[in-house]
Amino acid sequence: MQQYPLWKTLTLIIVTLIGALYALPNLYGEEPAVQITTTSGDPLPADFSATVAKSFEAEKIETTASRLEGKQWVVRLKSTDSQLKAADVLKAGLGRGYVVALNSAPKTPGWLHAIGAKPMTLGLDLRGGVHFLLQVDVDDVRKAAVDRYVNDIPALLRKNDIRYTSRKAVGDALVLEFADTEKLDKARSTISREYRELTLTTPPDATTPTLSARISDVEARTIVDNAVQQNLITLRNRVNQFGVAEPIVQRQGADRIVVQLPGVKDSSDIKERLRATATLEYRAVDESGDANSAASSGVVPPGDELFYHRGDHRPYLLKREIIASGAQLTSAQPTIDQQSGTPAVSVTLDASGAKKMLEFTSKSVGHPMAVVYKEVEYTTTYNAKGDPIRERHNVQEVISVATIQGVFSSRFQTTGLSNKEASDLANLLKAGALAAPISIVEERTVGPSLGADNIKKGTYAAVAGFLLVVTFMALYYSLFGLFADFALLLNVVLIIAALSIFGATLTMPGIAGIVLTLGMAVDANVLINERIREELRLGLPPHQAMNEGYNRAFLTIADSNVTTLIAAIVLFTLGAGPVKGFAITLALGLATSMFTSIIGTRTIAYYTLRNRKLKDLPV
C-alpha cells in the first residue's frame, strides 16, 4: 500500500489539538463578577487597580481576581453575596464617571486565556435579555431643516433690503418670486453666501424671475447621517446607565439602531429611556442674587431658578426667562478659537434664536450666560436578590457658564475649555438639541427562564441526535462506521472551537444548525463507504478499493456540499439575528465536515489497516 502523505497526518493532528484547545473553555463554568467601564467610553485610568483595591480593603471584600480584561475591569468574586456587596461599594466609591454592572464571568484558566481561547458567546435567546430595533425619524429632521430656511431666508432678504414679490413653500423647496432679474441676482448671491449648503435654481418654466432654494442631496444625506450618529452617541450613554454588562448599540443601515441588553428582564423602563429626548436652554445668570445662600436656605429669589453645575456642583441662580432653546440650535462643533488658539465650541442658532440672542447680548456684554441641560435619567442599584432597582430622576444641570465677550446673534463660541471638555460640551449640546425622535420598530425580550430552557433542550437534542447517528453508523458500517463516528466527534469539537475563536454568537437556531450538520456530515462518509463496498463487489483488492472509494467520492462530496453552502450564504445575508446564527453554524459545519469526513477518516483508516493483510474490508 502506498505511503500516505505525511502532511495530511500532521494536519489532522494539529487541527485536532487546536480544536480541542479552543473548544475547551466552554467546559469551564462561570463565576459571579462585577464589570466596570467608564461612562464616556474612554480607557480606564492607569492606577485603577489601586482605586478598586482601596475600596475593597475598607469593606473587607475578598476577590478571587481583579484585572483588566479587554476594555473592562473585571472583579471576580466567590459568591453572589460578595458580588452584590462589591457592586454597591464600587458604585458609591467611583461615582458617575463609571458604569458598574453585575455579570457572570467565564472561569477560563489563565493559560487558555493567554492563547486567546474563550468560551462561545451566547445569543439573547439562550441568555435571556432584550433586543430593540429603533428607527430614527429622519423625516422629522429633514422637515425641521427645511422649516428653518423657509423661515430664515425671507428674514435674511428683508435684512438686506431685497424685496421679493411672493414666497411659498413647494415640497422641500422655498420658491421666491422677484420683480426683476436684478433683484433675483442680488438675492441669489446673498443667499448663497449665507447658506452654502443650499442649491439655488431657477425653475425652467417660470414666467417671472423665480428662485427655488432647497437642500442639496449631499447635504440632506449629511443631515440624516449626523442625526443618526448623534442618536447613537446619546443612546450609548443612556444604555450605560442601566448597568448592563456587554450592551450592544449599533447602527443598522441608513436610519436604524440596534440595542441589545443581555440579562435585562424588564424592558419598560428602558423603552421609556431610549425614546426620551433631552432639551437645552440658554439663560442669563442673576448676578445680584447669592447662589450659595439660596442653595443652603432653600429660598430662591423671585424670577430666578436654582441650578447646579454638572461638573463641580456649584450652585447658580439663573433667570427664568429662556433666551434660546435647543430647538433653535442648528449646529455645535468643537473647534479652535482663532484668537487664543485654545479649544472652543462653536454654536450656530437659527433666525429666531439669533434675534433673541442679539437682543440679549447687546445689553449684557461682560455678563455671564449659562446653558442648562434637561433630561430624564435612570440610576441602577441592586437589591439583596441581585435584581436591579431602577429609579428615575429629572436632571437639570448647568453645563456651561461663559462671560459674554461681544455682541453676537447667530454664531458664537464658548472658550476656556480643554479639548475633552470642548468635545463633551459639543456632544451634550447636540444631544439636547439635534437628536431626532426615535420609535421602536422591533422588540424581542427573552426571559431568563426561557433562555435556560432553550439551552437545556438544545443540548438534549444535540446529544440525542449524536448518539443516534453514531450508533447507526457503527452498526451499519462496522469499523469504517467507527471511523466516521470519530470524524463526527471531531467535527463537533471543531465547530465549537471555530465559534469560540471567531466570537460568533450561538443562538437556538444555531444549535439546530449544529444538529443538522451532524446528520449531513455523515453523508460524506456514507458516500465513501458505499463506494468502497461497490468497488469491493466489482472485485478490487481491499486496499485498492479503499483508495478508489475515497478518490471517486471526493468530487461528489464537494459538489453536493456547495449547494447547501449557497443556501447558508443566502440565509446569512437575509438573516436577522437568530437566523444568522443558523447560517453560520451550517456553513461552519459543512466546512469542518468536509475536512473531518475525508482527511480525518482516511488518515485513521490508513493507520489502522495499513499493516494488516486484509481479505476483506470491514465496511
Place this chain on the structure above:
Amino acid sequence: MAQRKRALVVSALLTLGAIILLATRGLNLGIDFKGGVLVEVVYPQTVELDNVRAELARGGYPEAVVQYFGGTSDVLIRLLPDPTASSAEISTKVLASLDAKANDVQLRRVEFVGPQVGEELKQDGLAALLAAFVGIGIYVMFRFEWKFSLGSIAALTHDAIMTLGYLALVQEEFDLTVLAGILAMLGYSNNETIVIFDRIRENLLTLRQRSVRDVINLSINQTLLRSIITHFTVLMVLSSLYFFGGKSVHGFAVAMIVGVLVATYSSIYVSSGVTVLLNLKREDLLPPEDKDEKIKAEKLAKAENDGAVV
C-alpha cells in the same frame, strides 16, 4: 424510470394541490412577517384561557388571540399590529392588564415586530428564496449543463411548494426559523440531486452503448441505497430536534422533515424526469472541444455521404 410518466403526473397533481392550498388557506404567517405582538407568559398553576381573555379585554385588548403553549400554565398571547397604538407600548400594556406582579405571572418572552419591519422581512424572505434558486441553478449549470440545471430547479421548486403546501395544510406557524429550515432543506435536497447527476455523468461517459434513459435508470439505482441511508440519518437528527428541541425549533423541524421526505422523491423522479424530457444527449456532457470535434466529424460524414454514389 418506467414509472417516470406516472410519477411526473402524480407530482404535477400534488403540486397543483399544494398551490391551491397556499392560495386559499394560506400560510400561518408568524409575527416576523405580519408584524404584531407576541407575549408568552407562565402562570404558577393551570389557568383558564377565558379568564386570561377577560383580563385582556378589560385592559383594552378584546381581539387578542390566546392559546396554550405546551402546557396548561403556559399561555401565548398574540395581537395583530395596530398602526394607531404606539409600537412597543403594547407589550408593556398587555403585561399590565394581566396584572403580572400581583398574580405572579412570569414573562417568558415578548416579541414585537412593527408592521414596517414585518413587511421588510417578508420581502427579504422572498428575495432570499429567489436568490437561493438562482444561485443553485447557476452552480449546477457550471458543473454540469443547462439541462441539468433546469432539472434541478424544477425539483427544488417542487420541493418548496410541496413543503409550503404541507405547512399551509397543518397551519404550522411560519416564522423566520421555519424559512431558514426551508432554505436549508432546498440546499440539502440539491445535494441529493447532484449526487445523482454526478453518477449519470460518470455512467454516460463510460457506458457508451446504453441509451440515455437506461443510464439514468442505472445511475439512480446505484445511488438509491446511499440516498436512503443519508436521508435516514438526517431524519434521525431532525426527529431528535422535533422531540427534544422544544417549541422554538418545532416549526423548523417540521419543515425540514417534510422537506427531506419530499426531496427524496423529487431527486429521483422529478429532476431526472425533466432532464429526460429536455432530451439530454450524451454529447451535451462532453467538454466543448470534444463536442465541436464530434459535430465537425458528423458534418463531414454527412457531406461525404451526400456525394454521388459511385
